[in-house]
Structures are given as C-alpha cells and as structure tokens.
Amino acid sequence: MVTSCFAERLAKHVPLSDAEKAALARLEENPRKVKRGAMIQRVNDTVTELFVLREGRVMSFVILPDGSRQILRVYFPGDFIGSASTIYSKAPESLIALTDVVVCPFDKHALRRLLEEYPRVAALLFLLSNAERVAMTDRLASLGRTSAKARVASFLLDMFDRLRVTDDGVIDSFDLKLTQEEIGDSIGLTSVHVNRMIRQMEQEGLISRSNGRITLHQMARLEEIGHYTNRHKDMDLDWLPVG
Amino acid sequence: MVTSCFAERLAKHVPLSDAEKAALARLEENPRKVKRGAMIQRVNDTVTELFVLREGRVMSFVILPDGSRQILRVYFPGDFIGSASTIYSKAPESLIALTDVVVCPFDKHALRRLLEEYPRVAALLFLLSNAERVAMTDRLASLGRTSAKARVASFLLDMFDRLRVTDDGVIDSFDLKLTQEEIGDSIGLTSVHVNRMIRQMEQEGLISRSNGRITLHQMARLEEIGHYTNRHKDMDLDWLPVG
DNA sequence: GTGGGGCGTTTTGCCATCGTAACGAGAATT
C-alpha cells in the first residue's frame, strides 16, 4: 500500500477503502522540497495548483497596502493547502515555508478527477473545508471581541491541539516555530504586545518557555482566559456513506 | 421545472442539468417561515439540519462568556446555511432571523444522498465552501490589521457586492437591515465607534443615508480606504466536470 | 578564540484609537 500523509489524516476521521487511499496517494506523486523562508505561492499569482503538506510548517498570509501583514493560517503535516485556487484563478493569499518543508503539489484537474470518481472523498473534503471555516470563525470572534491576553491564550491552545492531532509526541509542550512577531500577525497584535502578554502569562505560571519550546501548565485556566473551545472533540463524520 | 433559489444561485456559476436542478429543489421541499428576531439555531444545540435561505436575511453569531457578541456572517437569499453541522454534532454558532424569513431545512442525510448521486454538485459545494473561507480570511485581515474606518468601509462594500449577486435592483444604494450595533458586532467595534465612523464618512461625502438606506458615492475611494477586494469577479469554475 | 552581524526578544515612554457609561430624542412597536 502506498502511504500518503493526507490519506492518513483523512483516515483519522473515516476508514478509507484501498482504492481511495491509492487515489489520494496519487496526489502526492510529486513531492517538492522547499527551503525555510521560501515563497510557495504569491498573492495574485495565477495558480491552478493545490498542495498537500507532507513535512514541516507553512503559513498563509496577506500583506496590506500599508505593509502590515495578517497571517491567516498555520499549516501542519497532513494539511490540505491552497484550496482557494479551486475557485479563484488568482491566489488570494501567499504561502511561505516556516521550516524546511516537503509539499506535494497537484493540479486542480487532478482534484477534479478525484472528486468525480470518489464521491465520498469529495464529501470528506467538503466537511473538512467546513471545519476550516469554523476555525476561521473562532479566530474571528477572538480578534473581534477578546483582549490581547485572551487572543494569545487561545492561539497557543489552538496550535497545541492541532499539533496533537498528528504528532503523538506532543503532551503539554511544543515548539511553535513562530516568532512573537508572527504570533502577533496571526492574532492582530504587535510583537511588543505579544511579548508583554507572554511574559505576563509566564509570571502567572500559566505557561513556561525554554529554548523555543512552550509548555502549557494550566490548560483549563488558559481555556477560560482565551474563551477557547477545542473543536476536535466534537467531530462527527459517521453519517457519511460507507467506503 | 421546479424552481429552487439554491439551484438558481449555483446556476449563476455553472450550468446545471435538469436532474441536478430537481435534486437541489428537493432540498427545499419543506419551507419554514420564521419571524424576525426568532432563533433558528442555538449554539450547542444538537443539530442534524442544514438550511437553504429562500427569503429574508439571517445572521450567525456567537456570544462570549462576558456577554459580548461576534457576528460571524450575514446570509442572503440563495445562501447555504449551517454547514458546520455536517461535521460537528453540536452547533458552533447561533442563527437568528434578521427579517421575516423563509428557510428550507433539510437533514444532513439528504445532503449525503445528494453528494453521493451528484458528484458535480458535491464539487460545487466544496468550491463555494472555499469561497466562504476566503470571505472569512478577508474579514480576519480586516479585523486584525485595519482601522475602524477601513473596517466599516470594507464591510459596507462586502454587503453591497453580495447583495448585488442576487438582487438586480441594487445599483449604488441598499438597505442593510442591520443596526449600528450589529455592524459593530460584525467587525469588532462598539456601536458608538461605528456611529463615529459612519458620520465621518457621511461628512466626507463617501456615503449618504436616508431612512435606513445607505448609498455608496465614491466606490473606488471606499475600496481604497477599506483595502477591499471584490472576490466575485475572479471566480473560475469552468474546470469542473460537465453536468 | 574573537569580533561582528543578524535575528529575535525585552524594555521603556508616549500617545492615538477605540471602549465605557450615560443620557436624550425620535421612531417604531405593543
């Protein structure tokens, strides 16, 4: 059986047939290595490609006319990236490698064939796309209606929970691989203020840090501060057609 | 031919076969009238239903523990609502009718059959879900990185452009049917500050108002102020399978 | 081993933007 990190990810939600696994693996036939810091996709590029992220971390972002940056999403291995190019001919967001990375690009016509031949995979992609939407609305509420401290708390918890889905090594500490400026650009704060909040949370014993790793100490208290809800627990995909 | 406002909406993107139209119309077999202000869905309700909005306006929102509200999305006729319940068993957001409304609820198992039998519709739903995601990221950048004035400007333009997709009567003025408090709750501001910005924009001749209707005068200038991009122009669905 | 450059973090003082609280007026709803 060919392995595919995307198939593995999907299989965490729904058991896949061998044919489905093989079809998904075919999307990952052309792995491409990308160096840390390199641009994978640029805003307004004409794109027909999507990606599965196999190794490393990637972020999507936009730069506003005044030069400020909004980071839209941080991606982890097994994530499906750049789905906006299924509907827009020009990329609405840029993609950059946060670490050395392996991405598997495939053309949207390959996706089309997949959707035609494997309706259940199509449904699954639809569902996961809805999960992404909910993740966005959660962050929207965070940016729109919560304090700086709450935003940092919920951001850390979100990263933590997402890492834990794929990486079993994650217990209560993790390596964010983001600078404080990047955290700020994710949650609508300046790096200065992110620093203020992180140090404050550290002093309060909510988190601690050592050489880049962040440890979360009072998970429940952090969830309260950040008004955070772990969405991963409540997923229900059992109603999907059987493979 | 049975008419369905959802099919009509989809047909604006891709020509649909009669079979597809009929299948979509079947989702709308049980129209339900809802009074203005009534709750259609409540956060944490166990839900298995989705909706097509046939008439009126609906908003989705969450209430944070401190009582503040974040409005996540305003929906217009032809919109597909509540897709989060395809993946979460408990509703992550509340739905409320902004005007008297006709919604067409259907169970997610009906959606499942549709996805199984009409792969192209499944693909289409996937694409539109991605468009929603992009709309969310646009607002995320707005909340995270732009001023109050920019947020109001881009919000007005967004509502305007979305109304124009379905309502041909919309030229340069429209009836928002939102209070200033609701606008604020959409873009992360207080009603007081929304009021400041709106009056300021009115004084500058960017917009004008009379009994609830808003008229946009300097569209280009507004787009500049709000860092707004009209996403509707750039859509490309031609690569989808033929019906 | 040492000096330097780059990057990220830490820190400070100042101040703009935006929120809070409060109240009045007019319109709409009962």
Next chain:
DNA sequence: AATTCTCGTTACGATGGCAAAACGCCCCAC
C-alpha cells in the same frame, strides 16, 4: 399611550500601538 429600539453625542479612560534602543544568542569569518 407606553414601552422598547435605534441613533446621536458627550466626557473620560484603558488598551494596545509606535518608535527606539538594548540585550542575548547563534553563526560565521578571520
């Protein structure tokens, strides 16, 4: 007619942005 909504407007103040500089650390060249 009474009540509730919505909008308008004010004074005051807190949150978080801005600018600038210093600090620590890692890596590299010499």
